[in-house]
Amino acid sequence: MRYSESRKLETRHRVLKVAARALRKEGPEKIGVVEVMRAAGLTHGGFYAHFKSKDALLAETVDQIFAESAERLRRIVDGLPPRHALATYIDSYVSARHRDDASGGCPIVALSSDLPRQSKKFQERFNEGVKLLIDTLAKWIADTGTGNSQRLASSVLSAMVGAVAMARAVTDPTLSDELLEAARTSIKTRLGVNDVQLAKARA
Amino acid sequence: MRYSESRKLETRHRVLKVAARALRKEGPEKIGVVEVMRAAGLTHGGFYAHFKSKDALLAETVDQIFAESAERLRRIVDGLPPRHALATYIDSYVSARHRDDASGGCPIVALSSDLPRQSKKFQERFNEGVKLLIDTLAKWIADTGTGNSQRLASSVLSAMVGAVAMARAVTDPTLSDELLEAARTSIKTRLGVNDVQLAKARA
């Protein structure tokens, strides 16, 4: 059954969107071609009309995830001045909601442990995504007038990543909440945005 | 071939030590029974004389890793006063050496992404290990006279974990070093131990 021109691209995009969630939820080893294709409403045989291999899919999925994350970030802070943007982003990142939504969350938290074991392509695209995110944060930080914004952005982001990663890893709910709360406060204090009146998150 | 009484325990311990490295290096999905047994100088069939299943091995390996880490921590800071202990631990943790030695490093960094997908036993033991580590840090912090040491310990540890995790995940070496350096400085500053004259790490 041959379909219209654009249909192949739509299908491909649908597969990538499904894969983006599955990759964060199940990790690069457990995510399966059969399962992803079924979730996209197809059978597994057709997979190879779109991707050279599972590894190729994974590498492209990394781009997809970072693109989705960047888009979400844009939506959340849209129109806010730098200090509000920072505070809002930190609050939405270091949150119980983010902790509980791995499949829709930040790829750095979901995939960092797996990275050293992935293909070069996968790692490179991941690296690009991370750099872009750091740059975005650094720009906001620079706009608030704090010195050495790149360094600050790096260490702030890594603290955010660590907090959500640990909050997910720990089974004790009290400890998990405490981890988030402590990290959120300390990061915002460090950036001098702990006093910012929050705009409602628009995620 | 039946061997002496203690030999079984020795073998079991050898397997656990091998598994402890392999688990951190390869992750819970890629680590293999055949490979671990071979590295311990045995054939795979004998595995089930020691462990009920691969999952059972993984759960016990978590304990093994946290025990090794705790032992190493003790060795590193042995005899140092609290502020020196803190500074030394942070320096050895948030370091290029730790980043480059996943198989001998902190299990939180190596395994956090995989945790939500592991067995209950695995998660519980992991949780215990994390708690113990936070308590140790909290004790040192309390001894330096800083308030709310539990909270501070949580957020400091999560920042350390995030820094090493990201430094490992990123392919760009400059960015990786920068991440470590920025995190290390900021964490030590926050704890007021950035000025501490370092004892030589004895790891």
Next chain:
DNA sequence: TGTACATCAGTGAACGCGCGTTCACTGATGTAC
């Protein structure tokens, strides 16, 4: 406008490999006498 043919996204059975697990067997050591 209508007809014949070509294309190729998608189907579903089958293949092959890796890996966790099982099992019959071995033989060194411990125990009973």
Next chain:
DNA sequence: TGTACATCAGTGAACGCGCGTTCACTGATGTAC
């Protein structure tokens, strides 16, 4: 002290399942005339 027997850690072949990949086939749509 010496002999016969029992034990069971460890061996290695085999099994079975899941999963990535292949492949012959289908049939809706695009193109040529």
